[in-house]
Amino acid sequence: MQAMLIAGAITLPMKGHAEADTTQIKPVTVTSTKTERQLKDVPVRTEVITQEDIEKMHANNLAEVLRYTPGIQLEPNLKNGENVWMQGFDSDRVLILIDGNPVAPSLGASVDVTQIAVGDIERVEILKGSTSALYGTSAMGGVINVITSNPAPGNRASIEVSGGSWGEQNLDDGPLGKSYGKVLLSTQKKRWGAQVIAEITDSGGYTTDKDSRQTEGWEGQKKNLSTKFNTTFDNGLTLTLMPRLYQEDVHNIINNYGNLAQKRDQTDLKQVSMVLESPFFGDHGWKIRAMLDDYQNTSYSDTLNTTVLERERQTNTQRKEIGLQYDWLAHADHLITVGLDLKQDWMNVENISDETTRTTEVDDETYTSKEVFIQDSWMINNHLELLPGVRVNHDSDFGSHVSPMINGIYQIKDKVPGQINIRAGFGKGYRAPTLKERFYVFDQTFYKVLGNEDLDPETSTSYQLGAEWLLPENGRLGANLFYTRAQDFIQSEVDPSTVNMPFYMGDYVYKNVSEVSTKGLEFNFNRALTPSLKTNAAYTYMEAKDEDTDKYLTLRPKHQANLGVDWFMTADTSLALKMNFESKQYADAANEQESPSFFSWDLAFNQDLTDDWSWYAGIDNLSDEQRDFADSTDQRPLEGRYVYAGIKWDWKE
Numbered sequence: 001m002q003a004m005l006i007a008g009a010i011t012l013p014m015k016g017h018a019e020a021d022t023t024q025i026k027p028v029t030v031t032s033t034k035t036e037r038q039l040k041d042v043p044v045r046t047e048v049i050t051q052e053d054i055e056k057m058h059a060n061n062l063a064e065v066l067r068y069t070p071g072i073q074l075e076p077n078l079k080n081g082e083n084v085w086m087q088g089f090d091s092d093r094v095l096i097l098i099d100g101n102p103v104a105p106s107l108g109a110s111v112d113v114t115q116i117a118v119g120d121i122e123r124v125e126i127l128k129g130s131t132s133a134l135y136g137t138s139a140m141g142g143v144i145n146v147i148t149s150n151p152a153p154g155n156r157a158s159i160e161v162s163g164g165s166w167g168e169q170n171l172d173d174g175p176l177g178k179s180y181g182k183v184l185l186s187t188q189k190k191r192w193g194a195q196v197i198a199e200i201t202d203s204g205g206y207t208t209d210k211d212s213r214q215t216e217g218w219e220g221q222k223k224n225l226s227t228k229f230n231t232t233f234d235n236g237l238t239l240t241l242m243p244r245l246y247q248e249d250v251h252n253i254i255n256n257y258g259n260l261a262q263k264r265d266q267t268d269l270k271q272v273s274m275v276l277e278s279p280f281f282g283d284h285g286w287k288i289r290a291m292l293d294d295y296q297n298t299s300y301s302d303t304l305n306t307t308v309l310e311r312e313r314q315t316n317t318q319r320k321e322i323g324l325q326y327d328w329l330a331h332a333d334h335l336i337t338v339g340l341d342l343k344q345d346w347m348n349v350e351n352i353s354d355e356t357t358r359t360t361e362v363d364d365e366t367y368t369s370k371e372v373f374i375q376d377s378w379m380i381n382n383h384l385e386l387l388p389g390v391r392v393n394h395d396s397d398f399g400s401h402v403s404p405m406i407n408g409i410y411q412i413k414d415k416v417p418g419q420i421n422i423r424a425g426f427g428k429g430y431r432a433p434t435l436k437e438r439f440y441v442f443d444q445t446f447y448k449v450l451g452n453e454d455l456d457p458e459t460s461t462s463y464q465l466g467a468e469w470l471l472p473e474n475g476r477l478g479a480n481l482f483y484t485r486a487q488d489f490i491q492s493e494v495d496p497s498t499v500n501m502p503f504y505m506g507d508y509v510y511k512n513v514s515e516v517s518t519k520g521l522e523f524n525f526n527r528a529l530t531p532s533l534k535t536n537a538a539y540t541y542m543e544a545k546d547e548d549t550d551k552y553l554t555l556r557p558k559h560q561a562n563l564g565v566d567w568f569m570t571a572d573t574s575l576a577l578k579m580n581f582e583s584k585q586y587a588d589a590a591n592e593q594e595s596p597s598f599f600s601w602d603l604a605f606n607q608d609l610t611d612d613w614s615w616y617a618g619i620d621n622l623s624d625e626q627r628d629f630a631d632s633t634d635q636r637p638l639e640g641r642y643v644y645a646g647i648k649w650d651w652k653e
Helices: 002-006 051-056 062-066 435-439
Strands: 028-030 035-037 047-050 072-076 082-086 094-098 121-128 142-148 154-165 178-188 192-203 219-232 238-256 259-281 284-303 311-331 334-353 357-379 384-395 399-412 419-431 441-443 448-450 458-471 475-495 507-530 533-546 559-568 573-582 598-608 613-620 642-652
Touching: 047 051, 051 121, 051 598, 062 072, 062 082, 062 121, 062 142, 082 094, 082 142, 178 642, 334 435, 357 435, 357 441, 458 507
Parallel strands: 094 142, 448 507
Antiparallel strands: 047 121, 072 082, 121 142, 154 178, 154 642, 178 192, 192 219, 219 238, 238 259, 259 284, 284 311, 311 334, 334 357, 357 384, 384 399, 399 419, 419 458, 441 448, 458 475, 475 507, 507 533, 533 559, 559 573, 573 598, 598 613, 613 642
């Protein structure tokens, strides 16, 4: 039985929402088990966004890909990007991977998902809740694994360009506020393949007040270069190399405590990863992966009415990682997976004030860890599978920690139309303090953020319970309960003795200050109403609380809803409408101020002109829902209505 599962396939739709069509079969490797399985048979609840979904809604980066995913929040960061929050946990506690390798964080442990391009994405796999037994320290909130595509057989070339406008909010008077371009070249021969994808986004920025020099939308460029090279040896071994480059140079004008200042960020990220893999021969297979990334960011703050550059901060981080994985079919009903991960993080941050004073904020600090994991995929019978696992972490500063987990699935296949899956999971999460949280000295003149070397790691306990009904005719109905409790939660708190208002806001120090819990319920429904009309809907109810104060955590809406309708007008033409809703959310820890609820609507049109040519158009934020930038508690969308169009040439031999 287990041998059949190893060669399984995930059920994915060719069009429409990621789970709308359970009749389409396509093999993929599921993040939750690190083995190739069918999505409908995986013990750990896994959500998949397909390449078709990404292209249909014209996403240009990972943030836009995740925009319609139930239970996920996209929150702006301080560097003109966005971070992912999941099931009530912020981005420091959500692990972002590309092909199983962690992405370099832009702030602490938070990854800016606008920096991840979509040109080479085959699918995105999403696991919610604590899964540290497989993925280690940062996965308390969940895991998002971006799986990149391999070169297609034969030769392929593709060019895509698009442009759009925020209307009267464009900073420039020209018709375009933002433009996007992508070039793809790939070839796959019998034994080797190569793929190169270059993408660029150029934005002129936007403002809600043309009479002011202050701007809300960034100006500048973001560039991505993604490459993949593979070769297969005579003995079946496959070697894959994946160098990636990211560069950005963006700026905007902000109100810096009453003075207008240009805020500018220059980022250079280099990453190279390697995978050497042996396919299953007999009863075993193995994989070796290695990754190195170098992240460099220089941020500037320059007050417009002065002659000196007030602040220049230089941040450099490096991450090295080697992973080994061995899969062994120990018995017809047991697939054992064991692995070893070796990791090293390094950070150095320097701040230059008024072009003269240099302060080291993080002084060449290093963190290393060794992690071992094991799991057993145990097929008890044709209906029941259990997936126990454990990860042991030993690092240079916090010693050893054990993170167990167990998941299970019970399937009802012959007593109802279609198939019913009942899934349950339990997992222990673990997150060591980041180098930033331990060593940072962040001096912003009016306040400071200080690291704390005495921090303890965070731990969590997570429960998931869900059921889904795979309908016999292209449909799915599901519900999932979740509950997570985290101890020694790390956050910054002001030292009251350092406050001297209105001149100084105080020193903010990272501390283990609270115990938090998140709990909720998720519903989702997908159905093809007719051969040309499909719909999907989802609703999430969540409560996230600080158990020490009995207050709700900030920026966590209790209610989220998603709705999508896809109309395939002809074989070559389609129209998609998407809706997102977020309820009111508290903007302060005392739960006295609220950000208003909002709806946002997106419309996307696609048409194939020939076998090689297609064009598309769309409107993001159709209802023009936008925050009041003068109100710091308002968490509605940053961007107003955005109208765009594009054209694509895609040639395959």
